Amino acid sequence: MKWYKVLDINDLKYPFIKRVKAGNTTIALVGVDNEVCALSARCPHAGEDLSYxxxxxxxxxxxxxxxxxxxxxxxxxxxxxxxxxxxxxxxxRDGVYVGIKEGWLSRIFK
Ligand code: FES
Incomplete structure (x- = not known):
């Protein structure tokens, strides 16, 4: 697992939905009710951007x-x-981090 800083702690203001990159993975970062969740930004239905x-x-x-x-x-x-x-x-303390599993499969199937 590799951790990527995706948001500075000073920019953490709820609620929000942001499009961020964690390595090569595009994330829809959702902040609501004082918690943060990270989902793939690609909608599986037809590939649109969930961060919008x-x-x-x-x-x-x-x-x-x-x-x-x-x-x-x-x-x-x-x-x-x-x-x-x-x-x-x-x-x-310094920001929001998202963990991405690393490996040869994760480099092929993003
Ligand atoms: S619901 Fe159709 S692209 Fe997301």
Whole structure:
């Protein structure tokens, strides 16, 4: 696991949804109710950018066709049959960090 600083601690102001990079992985970073969650920014439905969406009732909603994903588990809502990858988050003294598993497979399948 490699940890990437994706947000300076001074920029941590709730609520927010930001598009950030953790290595080669593009993340939708969601800050709500004093916690931060990290999900893949790529919507599995048609590939749009989830970081342009909004958060409601613990779900990140895609701005294009309004599919929604649990911000903690990445699981799609009932009937969708899909999910987005989620990543561990640590809030440290100097910033917000996202952990990405490293390995040859992770370099091929982003
Ligand atoms: S592209 Fe996200 S719901 Fe269709």
């Amino acid at each position: 969406g909004w958060c409601k009732n613990g779900k990140l909603i895609c701005p294009v066709h309004r599919y929604s994903y649990d911000i903690h588990t990445g699981r799609g809502s009932v009937g969708q049959g899909d999910y987005v990858d989620t990543y561990p988050v640590e809030i440290r």
